[in-house]
Amino acid sequence: MELKSKIPSGPLEQKWDSHRFNMKLVNPANKRKYHVIVVGAGLAGASSAATMSELGYNVSCFVYHDSPRRAHSIAAQGGINAAKNYQNDGDSIKRLFYDTIKGGDFRAREANVYRLAQCSVNIIDQCVAQGVPFAREYGGLLTNRSFGGAQVSRTFYARGQTGQQLLLGAYQALEKQIGKGAVTMHTLTEMVDLVLVDGVARGIVARDLRTGKISTHLADAVVLATGGYGNVFFLSTNAKQSNVTASWRAYKRGAAFANPCFTQIHPTCIPQAGDHQSKLTLMSESLRNDGRCWAPLKKGDTRNPRDIPEAERDYFLERKYPSFGNLAPRDIASRAAKEVCDEGRGVGETGLGVYLDFADSIKRLGDTAISERYGNLFEMYERITDEDPYQQPMRIYPAVHYTMGGTWVDYNLMSTIPGLHVLGEANFSDHGANRLGASALMQGLADGYFVIPVTIGDYLAQARLAPVTLDHPEVRAAESAAHDRMRRLINIKGKRSADSFHRDLGKVMWDKCGMARNTESLTTAIQEIGALKEEFWTNVSVPGSDADLNQALEKANRVADFMELGELMCRDALEREESCGGHFRTEYQTPDGEALRNDDAFAHVAAWQYNGENASPSRLVEPLTFESVQLSQRSYK
């Protein structure tokens, strides 16, 4: 199969405009005849469901949460980028585009990223119109902060709760449409399979989590906005329920999965405290505006950080990357912290931590100013660690945070399955091998508010879909396969909880496919995951019934998919014989330890095509061509 990116021709700046003109439209009276299913109600899902229904499409939206207000977008703290240039500091659409392409280590599509930068300015306008309370100056104008990988201030924020406020804006727009009867909302309902008829996506099989009832929902197009797969590592900053199941079902039905090995390890998270821990907590990147990262110069220095004199501290980011300093991009900052800890200079009980110190900023600006900027984050930190960051530096360590890889989509956000569209973190499209801070919210909302509402019309206007009913053999087969899978999980009646398998999988992934990878670690990981998978299907314990609210069953169903995904991630990491962004192969590094790309062999997207249970997946390649930027070794020095 060939991957057709469908990037419009013409100059970069005009591609989206001319594409919008060239796309087919559906007339207003006909829109209500089309039924679109949206799975997920985070930023991408809620914004797309609301907007498509405003346009007149008949929309159904499915979430496994009890309300569309709870998706993990809500936890995004720091902000959202937009090329508004309100600060008059030299920002522009082109600069946001360039920073994002470079930040992604030249592994994203130019055309998509440029469109993202163009949409960014509309997002801020749209959100303010909805009443999102972004931070403001006394004069009433919007204010900005800086984020990693950029030398301009273009990040808009609502205290440390930007994701929450943006999501509530989209959620309220969605609830308005639900109230009008324009969107049918299915809460506590999880997609368990994708329905294809004659090779085209025509609906989903879903499980009502209250009753366990499995049912099929048909439509003219399906939109997945189901988030990322960072929880394959068990410990991540993702919410506990975030999972890959919807995307994985789509993969097994034929949607190619792109760049699975591109995962983002965020440098500033609260270090793990023990084996009981169920998740890791992020400390927003915005803290690096005023916090300085350091570690003791001496190995095994266990003195109180306040007793370590200035001369015996290593401000490693400022030392290694003087021009970006503490605002070096995430992949680079994470590796630098790991390096320090590997040298035995890590702090805290486990030695896996470095300091993020606010003493200088507090001296310069005062407690009040710092508390106004980061109060809720400081409080969150103190609650978890029992340490006061106003008095002593925070201890931080990198943790899995985001996944750049995801379902492959073309410029219209359609996967390799006709009719199946994928938005937000669930697709692979805009961040290359590393995402810059404050760009996830931007992408989710650009996809949902501004891209899919237009491109879906182009698809529907030309699709010529035959009517399908629930008794179609392909539909019935998908539904009964979902039933069988649930029964099978219940009937294993083994000895181990799904969580214990998930923890083991996470450890393999973190140790062997985490911040540093190599041929040996990846080969071992593939074997270990294979063995774990085998044990899972004979020894997992799922008490209770499949015809009931059963959280153990929900977990087991998701963990089973994570194991298969983990294997594919390792395979992808193994095949990509270069280092780029978050993908760091120890065999490929520059003499000073930076990622060494191989543009001749790997300036491409790798998308994996499923070939059945007992066959290896095929690695499809979409070459990346760069017309507007020059490929260079990324430098933040």
Next chain:
Amino acid sequence: MNFTLKVWRQANTASAGRLETYAAKAIPSDASFLEMIDLVNMHLEEEGKEPIAFAHDCREGICGSCSMMIDGVAHGPVKGAATCQVHMRTFTDGQEITIEPWRSVAFPVLKDLITDRSAFDRIIQSGGFISAPTGGARDANEILIGKLESDSAMDAAACIGCGACVAACPNGSASLFTGAKISHLALLPQGQPERYRRVEAMVAQMDEEHFGHCTLYGECQEACPKQISIDVISQMNRDFIVAAATKRPQVTSAGAG
């Protein structure tokens, strides 16, 4: 640390529930309250017994999923924290802890500690939004909003929709939740055109969902993990009175052009 848990178990909305006793053994003091339940559940699952069902997701106090009465207090003993932000070091070793679901007629129990909070969504549907269909918004900086107004709107907008306010209220009132959304939008210039329609519709919906009336006990703001002030209830009441006093019949004469 070791604890004795008395946990509310209920198979579904229709059946009766009861408190069951579980031993939580060898719990690290750094564990969060939910991680403590995870450990108890892991043992139950290994024994082939049904784990305790509870709502949770982000585990950092922002998604609003977790919802437990801990010894009769919504979200437990830590002020300004959701259940997931309570750590076991707050309790005494050997303590007996009673865990129940939210108590309110408007939040029926789905299973064990999980309740149905869809009434909150329906209150938002009735008017908790600014009508601004996507596209055509003017430049964000054309709307000037003073920092103080903007900050007050943000204080109200911080609500996570967990339902602790309702669970803590002796009347089972949803006034803190509803007032928070009304205040958030009423404090902003963008919220003015729909301001009085909104308050009327949302208050009516609150009644329809069988939430009780507010008699200003103030228990809600004590329980609120985001410490939203009952000032938002005053704002709601004020706007409701203005809406009632200034209401005019809607003129609906439009014709095809």
